[in-house]
Amino acid sequence: MTVTASATPRRAPRPAFLLPLLFVLALASLALAIFLGVVDLDPSDTLAALTGHGSPEARAIILDIRLPRIFTGMLAGIHFALAGLLLQSITRNPLADPSLMGVSQGAMLAVSGFLVLSVYSHDTGSTTLQELPVQWLPLIGTFGGLAAGGFIYLIAFRRDLGPLRITLCGIAVGAVLHAIGIGLMAGWGSGRLEVLLEWFSGSLYARGWQHALFLLPFTVAGLAVLPIIRRPLELLRFDATVARSFGLSYRVQFSVVLLVACALAASAVGVIGPVVFVGLIVPHMARSLARQQTRIVLPLTIALGAIVMTLADLAGRLTGGAEEIPIGVVTAICGVPLLVALLRKTP
């Protein structure tokens, strides 16, 4: 008998100050990311630059390099984390993340295909990313990711649209796309390989305001849909039979949530490349912090997505020195122990 457990009920603790705390944490990580960097700037100089004064050098570093990079990272972090939460809910698979739906692989294939084409249609010698038409990469990547997600959706939809079917289709299609993408890279030649490697590992290097602005409409649209899908999202975690008996139009809601997740993930992958583990870990962190307060899992996921991304990028910038470590590598290295810790906590 578990009389003792009910005598001292483990009430979900402190949800009241959990959210404000995370908000403060988000601001703190933002401040840290602005004030710290490879180039040592005087804090007062940084402050002056933020208000539009200060030396031209400080203004350039803060306003044109650090700030847009931080914002791009925050938005992408929110995208990855939300997409992970949505996919984990509807596939009822705690290991789901954007790569599960073939989104990352689709974006990867589209980007590598596009670069191959543009290299061979332009003149030779374009061996650096800057000389290539990189401004198109976000759009191409987003398109590729969405196309892959849509394709998987269609082949799963032809029969019964279930979480297991869509997971298996996602893994199969993702593997094929990945193989073709790698094939293109290998066939492309070693000299040009480096160009893609940075994007493939997920990087915020040289991301500017145009990238943040590219992501922003997706973020706004995704956040705007959340109040609509909040309740369906809880019901989608049940069997289809149960959810439908409770009154949910399963196919419609499943499709809407899947579309939102794919759009968020594809746009983020398009801009900074496939950053692993953020989509997987952050929802688990949010759940374990929220305990049974399922209501705050969504806002926690959003806040944590931004914080984790900002801090991971800061760590990559600082530890690597001039040769910074791509954020995808940082999240992968930090993600594994975090995942193990979370797994140990779950009974």
Added chain:
Amino acid sequence: MLTATNLSICYGPRKALDGFNIALAPGEIRALIGPNGSGKSTALQGMAGLVKPEAGAVTIDGAPMSVMTRREIAHRLSFLPQQPTAPDEMTVEQLVRQGRFAHVGLFRRYRREDEDAIAWALESTGLAPLAERPLSALSGGERQRAWISAALAQEAKVLLLDEPTTFLDIGYQIEVLDLVHRLSRERGVTVVMAIHDLNQAMSIADRITLMEKGRVVFDGTSDALAESGLIEQVFRVEGRFVQIAPDGPPHFDVHLKRWSGKRGFESAKHAPAS
């Protein structure tokens, strides 16, 4: 109330339900019995509008179910499948709260009437003290009651239960049956349940529907079923109906064919070890 006329459902080439007919009176308890694979679950899913029928129609309160949205159906009917699963960390109260989705929809706040329905559903299943427990920490019987509680919170007039007592020990089985009976008599809820125990079916149900190979072979009272001789035929058993209490339901006593050969327990005991 709920009626199904000539309902046929196919799974691929196999016809799982073949011309199924049922008409329910308000507040009645109907037991659906039959061998494994006779189409009891399919009939329930068809009545709940969860499977698209090949032919036939289901109407509820006179309106055809085929043109209703899931929420409109859930207003009138709640269905509890066999062995439903829920997210692990979900608490009893959170599960029961989902039962109100048909009423609150996507946006509406939970009003007083919703909270009252949730409280009543928890109370009448005896789960109020366990409301904050995660489902994973409950016993089998408590979990089954939690699911019934969620179905109750829906406040539908028709309740379909697919083998609600399977995998429960006899104590919990009776608890669930008592609850079903009380709902029908106190709140006028119409109940259809698939059930394996013949004697429980005969003692709780107002009418019994017996199925075989997707077809209805009997529809009537327990006494009529006892006289029909269909049980022995459909389930391929031998036995007899006995009356235990003068005005109680009939009781089916199964005859076990006991092995009477020489190589029984005694000879096995003395068999040389190999």
